[in-house]
Amino acid sequence: xxxxxxxxxxxxxxxxxxxxxxxxxxxxxxxxxxxxxxxxxxxxxxxxxxxxxxxxxxxxxxxxxxxxxxxxxxxxxxxxxxxxxxxxxxxxxxxxxxxxxxxxxxxxxxxxxxxxxxxxxxxxxxxxxxxxxxxxxxxxxxxxxxxxxxxxxxxxxxxxxxxxxxxxxxxxxxxxxxxxxxxxxxxxxxxxxxxxxxxxxxxxxxxxxxxxxxxxxxxxxxxxxxxxxxxxxxxxxxxxxxxxxxxxxxxxxxxxxxxxxxxxxxxxxxxxxxxxxxxxxxxxxxxxxxxxxxxxxxxxxxxxxxxxxxxxxxxxxxxxxxxxxxxxxxxxxxxxxxxxxxxxxxxxxxxxxxxxxxxxxxxxxxxxxxxxxxxxxxxxxxxxxxxxxxxxxxxxxxxxxxxxxxxxxxxxxxxxxxxxxxxxxxxxxxxxxxxxxxxxxxxxxxxxxxxxxxxxxxxxxxxxxxxxxxxxxxxxxxxxxxxxxxxxxxxxxxxxxxxxxxxxxxxxxxxxxxxxxxxxxxxxxxxxxxxxxxxxxxxxxxxxxxxxxxxxxxxxxxxxxxxxxxxxxxxxxxxxxxxxxxxxxxxxxxxxxxxxxxxxxxxxxxxx
Ligand code: M6R
Numbered sequence: 001x002x003x004x005x006x007x008x009x010x011x012x013x014x015x016x017x018x019x020x021x022x023x024x025x026x027x028x029x030x031x032x033x034x035x036x037x038x039x040x041x042x043x044x045x046x047x048x049x050x051x052x053x054x055x056x057x058x059x060x061x062x063x064x065x066x067x068x069x070x071x072x073x074x075x076x077x078x079x080x081x082x083x084x085x086x087x088x089x090x091x092x093x094x095x096x097x098x099x100x101x102x103x104x105x106x107x108x109x110x111x112x113x114x115x116x117x118x119x120x121x122x123x124x125x126x127x128x129x130x131x132x133x134x135x136x137x138x139x140x141x142x143x144x145x146x147x148x149x150x151x152x153x154x155x156x157x158x159x160x161x162x163x164x165x166x167x168x169x170x171x172x173x174x175x176x177x178x179x180x181x182x183x184x185x186x187x188x189x190x191x192x193x194x195x196x197x198x199x200x201x202x203x204x205x206x207x208x209x210x211x212x213x214x215x216x217x218x219x220x221x222x223x224x225x226x227x228x229x230x231x232x233x234x235x236x237x238x239x240x241x242x243x244x245x246x247x248x249x250x251x252x253x254x255x256x257x258x259x260x261x262x263x264x265x266x267x268x269x270x271x272x273x274x275x276x277x278x279x280x281x282x283x284x285x286x287x288x289x290x291x292x293x294x295x296x297x298x299x300x301x302x303x304x305x306x307x308x309x310x311x312x313x314x315x316x317x318x319x320x321x322x323x324x325x326x327x328x329x330x331x332x333x334x335x336x337x338x339x340x341x342x343x344x345x346x347x348x349x350x351x352x353x354x355x356x357x358x359x360x361x362x363x364x365x366x367x368x369x370x371x372x373x374x375x376x377x378x379x380x381x382x383x384x385x386x387x388x389x390x391x392x393x394x395x396x397x398x399x400x401x402x403x404x405x406x407x408x409x410x411x412x413x414x415x416x417x418x419x420x421x422x423x424x425x426x427x428x429x430x431x432x433x434x435x436x437x438x439x440x441x442x443x444x445x446x447x448x449x450x451x452x453x454x455x456x457x458x459x460x461x462x463x464x465x466x467x468x469x470x471x472x473x474x475x476x477x478x479x480x481x482x483x484x485x486x487x488x489x490x491x492x493x494x495x496x497x498x499x500x501x502x503x504x505x506x507x508x509x510x511x512x513x514x515x516x517x518x519x520x521x522x523x524x525x526x527x528x529x530x531x532x533x534x535x536x537x538x539x540x541x542x543x544x545x546x547x548x549x550x551x552x553x554x555x556x557x558x559x560x561x562x563x564x565x566x567x568x569x570x571x572x573x574x575x576x577x578x579x580x581x582x583x584x585x586x587x588x589x590x591x592x593x594x595x596x597x598x599x600x601x602x603x604x605x606x607x608x
Contacts, residue, residue, distance in 0.1 A: 001028055001074050001099065002028040002072060002074050002098075002100040002101075002191070003025065003028055003071065003100070003195070004070075004071055004099075004178070004190060005071070005190050005191075005195055006096075006159050006188065006189030006190070006214065007020075007066075007070075007169075007189075008066070008067045008169055008186065008187045008188075008215055009066055009185060009188075010185060010186060010216070011066060011186065012039075013034075013063075013065050013066050013067055014045075014063050014064075014065075016188070017068050017069070017070030017483040018055060018070065019198065020070065020196070020536040021034075021051055021054075021070050021196035022051055023076070023192075023197075023248070024072055024190065024195050025051055026244055026251075026272065026394060027072065027393070027394060028072050028073050028075065028393070029073075030048065030080035031048040031075070031082070031085035031086075032046065032050070032053075032054040032085060033045060033070065033085045033086050033087050034046070034063070034068055034069065034070040034087070034516070035049065035068055035070075035161060036063040036064070037065050037066075037067045037068065037166035039388075040163060040166070041163055041222055042089070042163045043063040043496045044087050044089065045058055045061060045063060045084050045607045046085035046086065046469035048081050048082050048084075048369045049080075062463045066216075067162075067168075067216075069096070069098050070098070071085075071086035071087060071099075071161050073085055074393055074394055075376030076376065076389065077102070077106070077121030077124050077125040077280075078122060078124045078376075079121060079123070079376060083121055083123075084123055086098040086099065088121075088126050088127040088129075088130050090130045091118065091119055091459075092134065093163070094162060094163040094164065095130050095137065095144075095160065095162055096130065096160070096162075097126060097129045097159065097160045098126070098158075099126040099129060099156055099157065099158045099159070100156060100176045101155045101157060101174070101175065102268050102269060102391070103155070104153045104154040104269035105153045105269075106128050107168060109128045109151065110127075110128050113128060113131045113132070116135075118131045118452035122371055125213050128152070128158070128159055129149075132148035132149075132454065133145055133576070135148070136148045140165075141160060141165050141170050142168075142423065144162075145172060146172075146224060146226070146338040149224070150224075150276075154213050154268065154269070155174060155264065155265065155268065156174050156175065156176050156590070157174070157177060157206075158172045159171045159178075163399045166215065167395045168213060168214065168490070169187075171189055171206065171212045171214070171553055172210070172212075173206040173210055173211075173212075174208060177193070177205075178191060179192065179206065180195035180203060180214065180219050180221075181199055181202065181203050181210055182202040182207075182229065182233060183200045184475075185216055186199070187215070187218065187219055188200065192246065193236055193238070193246075197236065201236045202235060203233060203235075203236055204219070204231060206221065207231075209223060209224050211224060249589075250397065250585075250595045250596050251396040251596045252399050252401060252489070252585055252595050252596055253337050253585055254447070255395055255401050256401045256402070256581050256582060256585065258402050259401065259402045259405050259441075259578065260441035260442070260444045260448070261393075261447045262406045263405060263409050263441045265391035265392070265393075266391045266392065266406045266409050266410055266413075267409060267413070267438065270413055271434060271438065274356055275431060277413050277417040277420060278549070279386075279388055279414070279417050280411065281387040284421070289422050290421070290423075292341075292342055292422070293321075294322070294337075294340065294341045295314050295318075295321075295342050295343075296323045296335070296337060296341050296344070296362065296367065297311060297322065297323065297324040297325070297344045297345075298325050298326070298328075298343065299324075299326075299327060299346035299347060299352075300327050300354055301400070302348070302400040302403070302404045302484060303346040303347050303348060303404075303407060304324065304346075304348055304409035305477055305481040305484065306372075306404055306481075307324040309477045310408075310411040310415075310472050311323075312473055313411055313412060313415045314411075314415055314418075316570065317415045317429070318418055318419055318424075318425075324356070326346070327355040328354040328360035329363055330358040330361070331357040332483045335362070337362055338365060338366055341362070341367045341368075343359060343368065343370065344363035344372060344414070345358065345359040345362075345369055345370070346372045346373070347371070347376070348390075348392075348400055348403040348407075348604075349373070349375055350373035350379055350381050351378055351604045352604060352605055352606070354605070356383070359371070360383065368385045368386065369384045369385050369386075370385065370388060372411065373408045374391075374392050375392045387502050388410050388414055390403060390407055396596065398488070398489075398503075398596065398597055398603050399598070400403050404481065404540065408573055409437065409440070409574065412570070416430060416433065418443065432568055433570065433571070436568040438569050439567070440574050443567060444578055447565070447575060447579060447582075447583075448578065450563075453562075457560055457562075457583065457586075461492075461583070461587055462492075462590035462591050464513075464514075464515050464586050466492075466514065467480050467483075467486060467492060467495075467497035467516070468494065468502070468514070468515070468516045468517070469483040469486075469494060469495070469497075469517045469519070469580075470497055470501075470502055470518050470529075470532055470533075471496075471498070471499055471518065471520070472498060472499045472522060472529050473567075474521070474569070474570070475519035475520060475521055475522055475573075476496070476497075476499070478519045478546070478572075478573045479489035479496040479517065480575045481577055482519070482577060482580030482581075482583075482584070483578070484496075485494035485577075485584035485585075486580075488598050489584055489588040489590040489593060489598050490584060490587040490593060491591070491593060491599070492587060499518065499529045499533075501531065502535060502536070507510060507535060507539065511540060511541075511543075512540035513540065514536075514542070515544060516533075516536045516541045516542065516544070517544045517545075517546065518532070518533045518536070518543055518544070518545050518558070519545075519576050520533075520545055520546065520547045520551070521547065521576050522572070523569060524568050530553075533557050533558065534557065542559050543559050543560075544555065544558065545557070545558035545561045545562070546564065546576050546580065547561055547564070548565070548566045549563040549565055549566060550566055551563075562579040562580075562583070564578070
């Protein structure tokens with residue numbers, strides 16, 4: 001996820017672009033840049049770091065012109081450095097592009113272009129687009145762009161400029177968002193509406209597979225085969241703050257709804273047509289996967305809960321012993337760890353102090369450290385031997401949602417990858433998992449489409465004083481995360497435990513009406529979990545089950561059932577947590593709390 005901005009008009013383009021990028025900074029903030037057409041050339045200013053650094057650079061080296069494009073980056077390919085910041089240009093500097101999203105086949109494209117003599121400056125996937133457009137240019141930027149993108153695969157939004165056509169900006173949408181703003185004698189373009197609002201409220205959303213050509217007189221919209229598109233403009237009534245959240249009342253809800261995309265992007269380019277897994281930043285030495293004796297997962301909070309899922313995945317698929325430790329515990333233990341152990345350090349931010357310390361300890365004991373993180377260039381990613389980036393985009397709400405789902409999928413990819421390298425993974429299981437993995441985004445979407453059903457339940461539960469979450473195996477891991485989500489934003493006391501543990505003490509707290517969430521997706525322990533559920537019912541507890549849509553038995557036992565689409569049992573956490581995230585959200589809303597910034601908490605805990 002990155003922020004894109006374009007301007008064609010009479011004002012100082014640099015000023016408009018910078019202002020728009022400020023409103024898009026929530027989409028990415030590791031580097032930023034602008035390109036402005038002036039005196040027959042395109043001037044680029046870009047830098048690593050937040051927008052304030054770009055503003056500083058522009059004060060020292062101003063650019064004057066009335067047409068330009070701007071970008072605030074959330075890195076996916078290449079570290080957040082000055083060189084990797086957008087815009088990117090071809091060698092001549094006449095063709096300049098910015099882009100949001102992923103070009104899946106950028107490596108073969110880059111190799112092909114290099115063979116033809118193109119010289120690349122950055123490590124990004126974006127730069128191939130500038131060179132492709134340059135190769136295809138025969139005097140019309142729109143045509144060249146259309147031809148160039150026919151060779152690129154992926155999900156992206158692209159904006160291009162050419163020094164020879166200074167009054168024109170060309171944009172293409174392939175899945176990643178793009179909105180056109182219609183001003184008085186000026187036209188704008190952005191990844192999201194907030195950037196446009198100071199200039200206009202008349203907008204038009206570019207749809208997938210469409211190209212827009214902007215001049216200061218207006219915008220022309222085409223399908224990629226060149227057919228013109230006519231669509232009515234919309235009038236935006238949101239204020240700037242609402243618009244930044246995409247019309248959602250909170251970032252948390254917006255991020256919950258971004259989960260299908262987060263999953264798609266985390267898998268993009270990593271699952272081949274033959275089901276083989278490619279992990280671009282994992283470089284295990286020859287023999288390492290085969291000689292692996294143990295996996296040690298370490299993390300905190302939600303990332304630790306993702307690790308609980310990873311434990312079951314790695315054990316089942318790789319038949320290797322796996323430990324999961326809170327990073328703040330591991331760092332003060334004296335773990336028996338060595339060169340045949342793979343440490344998997346999981347952290348959305350890649351900056352959690354305890355996780356960094358635990359990873360350093362493991363590395364000092366000669367364990368190879370693989371980071372699963374959402375932030376390219378974070379400390380964890382820089383210090384790790386291998387990196388598996390989740391591509392959830394910036395997560396703003398303190399309560400982690402989309403990053404958690406992406407961590408789960410990242411671990412499935414890692415397990416399949418290691419399984420391929422080590423051999424011994426049942427090909428039938430592998431095929432089933434790959435097949436089901438690719439269906440997860442659509443299945444998450446199904447749950448989200450039915451979100452209103454959870455509002456009524458949340459109203460019923462919002463007065464509760466305590467709540468319990470139980471499950472076995474993977475369902476226990478989901479129960480842990482469901483409980484954390486609820487307590488951190490609703491301040492309702494809740495506890496999670498393995499379903500079999502309830503009767504060893506906590507059952508004493510279950511009385512008439514006590515809400516107990518039971519997660520029931522694992523067929524091998526289903527009957528056992530139902531017994532636990534009956535213990536709750538027998539004490540008058542109010543049972544909320546999370547179960548598959550085709551589970552015909554559960555309605556007999558539970559007071560309320562939150563249904564999820566059926567999937568492979570090993571993937572069920574990706575779906576089972578979604579209704580619980582929504583439940584936490586709606587309970588907190590009923591209780592009137594500050595959902596995005598709950599009391600006493602911070603997004604990243606960078607101190608011990
Ligand atoms: O950035 P990290 O993933 O390392 O953060 C770890 C925890 O602080 C984080 O998951 C925290 O538990 C979230 N607020 C949970 O929603």
